[in-house]
Amino acid sequence: MSTSVGAPAVEEHEKEKAALLDEEGDLTPKFEAALIRIFARFSSSYKEAHPDVQASGSGSSASIPRPEATDVLTEADLDAFSTATNGAALPQESKDEIREFLDIDKDGNLTLRGFIEMYHLQSDNDPEETWKDLSKLGFSSSLEYEDERKQATETKAAGDSATDQVADSKN
Template identity: 45%
Template sequence: MSRNLEDFRLDSPRLETPEPDSRQGRRNIVEDGVQLLDDEGAISEQFEICLKHIFARYCTPPPPRPSPSSAGQISLLAPPEGAYLTTDGLDAWAKDTNGQPFDDATKEELLEFMDVTDDGGLTLKGFMQIYQLQTENDEEETWKDLSKHGFDRSLKLVTTRREATDAEQQYAAWVDSTERHHEDGPVSSGVRSTNPTTGSS
């Protein structure tokens, strides 16, 4: 993910759509057979499933614990209704995506322009707004993000048996720590609308 949020401002003009064989912009390579955004510029169904999985790895409350398939891979996650990213979840996602957490200014811009809860937690809708705007402006950056989270160019989660076991253990530890956090005190889940014009709910 690009850390320059100027590209994510909701009032920024949409770039011209390039030719279909361009990796930059809204369209994918034709032979890939995968569209990140549809012809209207909305997040495609396949891409939405991937984003939900990525979001679910960091959200509060966490999704149900996954179970490995017969091939040793973990099923794609889906976030619970009303899930959001706490500051810790946002930092963990940014670190896994960019190698380091966002700085305070970047966080402030994200929370100002994207859909968040009353307490400032980034919602799934806000998360999708980020990726819709990024993909419109720099699709290749989005492909890099997807790759870092285990997805290939056909939007398939590519995980070896060992990676699946490690992922399950890491996820279990995350669930345990999140559950302990919730036992320490209530967390608000109210949602504040920021009048978004993009994104998927």
């Protein structure tokens, strides 16, 4: 009987997560927006083209410029991304598979299209691995960028504290 009590809780937890793929198996718009933000965060060419945009610090609702076709993830960018998600640089074998099976530029760098293809495949085959990555990169189960929500909460708390101090000084 305790088994059946635990099972619905797991299902409820699963229902809380935003969909990664729609009924046709395509990426949902929220998931694609999260992937664009992640790509922009790690792409050195994107950061060079958009020095004022901080993809890891911009609000989840704030749109960031979409990466251009020339924006890519270099080997060093992939290593930084892999270290953030898996704690270590990407093995050479994985880099070779990326070059063989995903969309790359003429220099062998992963394009945004290739990055989205990579996550489409992973999310279709192992959504929990995708959720682990998203969580490590600061996204909530609703695909909101949590670091930004944390900053907004801290800013509001600081503002409330200042308001309280002003009110106390008037009393």
